[in-house]
Amino acid sequence: MARMHTRRRGSSGSDKPVADEPPEWSDVDPDDIEARVVELAEQGYEPSQIGLKLRDEGVKGVPVPDVKVATGKKVTTILEENDAAPELPEDLRNLMERAVGLRRHVNENQQDMQNKRALQNTESKIRRLVDYYRGDELDEDFTYTYDVAVKLLEE
Template sequence: MARMHTRRRGSSGSDRPVADDPPEWSDVDADAVEDRVVELAENGHDPSQIGMKLRDEGVQGTPVPDVKLATGKKVTEILEENDARPDLPEDLRNLMERAIRLRRHMEENQGDAQNKRALQNTESKIRRLADYYRGDELEEDFTYSYDVAVDLLEG
């Protein structure tokens, strides 16, 4: 499938092996994994960072290759059950952080046409993603602007 804002095709990534059961070498307790997920979320980690930390560090010294196989639930589902879900979806937050960085760069470098275009594309993605999340994850009257993004992320 082609990329949205470039003329290139997307590069394919690696696919995770199809598995219904956790690996034999990873015998962790589902409750311990859920407790660790909530603990990492309270320390300020995003769901993707939580997955990487569990993969690398594990729970009680045992790595967790896939949270969904170990617990039967996704990381975000575990966070929702324990009221530890972040206030903004992770993909929207990352795009807003990028837009803030680009806007600050543009204030210092007004002639940078390439980054002006990158800022326009990023803000377009944010608006489309906000339309997708509006009503479910975001308030019904949410509209994106630079000031709103700064207030949400730094305020």
Template sequence: MARMHTRRRGSSGSDKPTADDPPEWSDVDADDIESRVVELAEQGYDPSQIGMKLRDEGVTGTPVPDVKLATGKKITEILEENDARSEFPEDLYNLMERAVRLREHIQQNPQDYQNKRALQNTESKVRRLVDYYRGDEVEPDFTYSYDVAKELLDEE
């Protein structure tokens, strides 16, 4: 199947190896991992950044290859339990951030047609994601606009 906003086809990505339990070389306690996840979230890291930090730095020097295998919960579930979850899902927030940057760029460079098209594609993705998350992660009456996104990004 072709990609959404280009005519190219995507190459298939690699699959994660199937494993039922964490590797024996990473014997970090689940409670330590959860406290480290909450600590990193309070420092302002997103869930994907938290996963990479735990993979690279670990907890007390021991890397954590997979938080879900080690704790039985996803990073977002841990954040939800500890009330450290962000207001918007990470993918939606990043797309809104990109759309705001593109809009500001186009206001300064009105002849940049390539980025006008990129802005249209990005805002289209944002609207589709808002529809997907509506009710669960996003308020039912939320509608995307540049002003709303700019206001949300300025708050954080």
């Protein structure tokens, strides 16, 4: 598939192996995994970081290669069930952080045309994601502006 803001095509990534059940060496109770996911979320980890922590450290010393295969639920679903889900989706939050940093840089370095273009591209991606999440994860009348992003990221 072609990239969004260039004319090039990206190199294809590797696919996850197809697995219907967790491997034999990782026989962790799904309830323990869910408890660990909620515990890590309360410590301030994002859903992607939680998956990496479970893969590397595991639960009670036993690694969990794939939370969805082991529990039947995604990390974000587990967090939503336990009222520990983040206010903003992780991908939208990361793009907003990048846009805020780029905006500060562009305000200090107004001659930097490359980063002005990068800011335009990043804000375009944010607007597309806001349209995608509007109604489900975001309010119906939510619109992206720099001031709104700064206010949301301070919380």
